[in-house]
Amino acid sequence: MKKILSIFSLVMVFAFGSCIEQNYPIWEGAEVEFQTAVVTAPVAGQTYPRVTVANTVGTRDLQVNLVARQRTSDETITYRVVSEGTTAVAGTDYNVSGSLVIPANTSIANLTIDIINTGAIGGSVDLLLELEGNSEISPSENYKRVQVRITRPAPPVED
Known part of the structure; x- marks a missing residue:
């Protein structure tokens, strides 16, 4: 009798438990974020991460994610x-356009930075970038900034 009651109870739990309708909220917003900011810890005392590149790399791409339904x-x-947060000089250390395009039916794009080879002068400069979005897509408050540190090799030592 205990077996039958246990089986009946189990069947009732499954029968009535599966009928519960659950309405989970669906977020309908749209944001953009730097992938580097999502996966890299922030610089000490700041809210953004830092990526270090040599001044000889030519270009550096930073992935930008669309956090929303893909657009048509x-x-x-x-x-x-x-x-x-920026000590680099536009046209001397780097060039950027100020905008990027996320193609239709995709969720990512690259922000391209042209790194100018200033030669072996030593030291480093920083470039802090912040996403602004557009009229329909806002920047993610937590992942909208990335700093790029451009290092310059030291000049050769003369004997």
């Missing part, structure tokens, strides 16, 4: 150079 048309996303 291209989306132009703007970004800016943040003066606080």
